[in-house]
Amino acid sequence: MINSIIKLAFGIEYDGTHYCGWQRQREANSVQEELERAIAKVANHVIDVVCAGRTDAGVHAIGQVIHFETKSERKDISWIRGVNSYLPADIVVRWVKVMPNAFHARFSAVSRSYRYIIYNHPYHRPAIFSSGMTYYDDFLDIDKMQRSAKCLLGENDFTSFRSSQCQSKSPKRYMMDLTVTRHGLYVIIDIQANSFVHRMVRNIVGSLIEVGCGHQPENWIGNILLRKDRQLAAGTAYAQGLYLMLVRYPLHYEVPQSSIEDFFLIPLLS
Template identity: 60%
Template sequence: MNASVSAEVAEQSLTESTVLSGSTTIKIALGVEYDGSHYYGWQRQNEVRSVQERLEKALSQVANEPISVFCAGRTDAGVHATGQVVHFETTAHRKDPAWTMGVNTHLPADIAVRWVKTVSDDFHARFSATARRYRYVIFNHRYRPAILSSGVTHFHYPLDAERMHQAAQCLLGENDFTSFRAVQCQSRTPWRNVMHVNVSRYGDYVVVDIKANAFVHHMVRNIVGSLLEIGCGNQDITWMAELLALKDRTKAAATAKANGLYLVSVDYPEHFELPKPAMGPLFLADNPIEISQS
């Protein structure tokens, strides 16, 4: 379906829908994908581009009323998502294509709605979530890439993905992640429960895949920064466990760049029956071989 046809279908869906002014408010969840390269993060801010601001503007145009959204995880500047989940409340009763194709016609090319579902009043994109999953994509080659350069982090020294994988296994379970927590983190506790962590190589690409109940600020990028030191041979495999035990951010490596990081999935209780599209990004399968903690 070409762009003009998509716009026509979306417009028709919008026309056939009705806005019931003063009617019962409904709650809607959306799956959202975005390239964060040109945004100052998810969260709405004054005088800078944010994903939230662009999405709310598009939704408000379709709903014909102001819309505010709540997300599962507020990604930082330059960070991407294939599996962000948001919810909003509205009195505008629209057919599903209006919230997908209709909203997408009002969004820039680097933001897209992937799915829509009406949810119960007790659903909250952030507080109902039971786990988040991130993937960090590294282009491991002597020379920088020209294609997909904004969606991967280039690391030119050879990496041993197996060493990185072995080192990361100490992160499984419930731990104090102070050593991998940004100084400005506002979370009340550094304790998080990591459910799985996997490091795999796909040709010239090395992917760090990590899932936890929640993450402290910069946790994934700080973990990746230290794993890179291990992968290139600057540190021993045991260094990761030592850092975890030290509970000192100054002892760990520098924060890895934002452009390789993707929020790929958010877990919710099954009774909400939310769609589960492929996580990606791009060529990555949903379930690579991984070591999990039950």
């Protein structure tokens, strides 16, 4: 009897510090390669995975979603425990779900949410969790940052905030939310959009920092957006403060989703 093909979705969490990014590359260690190797050992055949969002080198994920096809049948707990036993300590499978054939980790997604964490202290950088946040010494005025970010909401041409290596056919994206909050010495920037052009989040954060520290006026972000020129915006913010937090899908797929607020840093910082 020939086993039918099953499509599985995994929820993935990883610390991107020691990886060249999500995507498999020659002579470099990637998250994708580690996952495919581990899943293949449990499935007993070669695996190709597709992810919801390809993160850059040093970027982390709490809510990455992948899918792959297999003829191997395992209990959910066997997939999770089996794959995790072959993964390095900085990558973990959080959940597994059998999906219909129509599901696609990338193209079925309706939005992605990212979080950027800044340690904002005038004298010293953090020693604990230093790879999980960016350090900035000048005081950041989150009210100015929030007001300047309003122009980014809705559908816009984000040419000014995408990298020159971006391969996307269109620079237009729809941003649902951008919120800047402070938790003591920590500034948190949450951004949700239908999708993102290459390095869009980090380029936006870099420019918001310029406004927050007073180097640029509040209307600067809006002017940059309208000019559609990457050279006018600030430099790209560091990778280590960025997390892919949540990928949302149509409700009928019933994809398991943890609240962004479950992320351990928020209870600790509040």
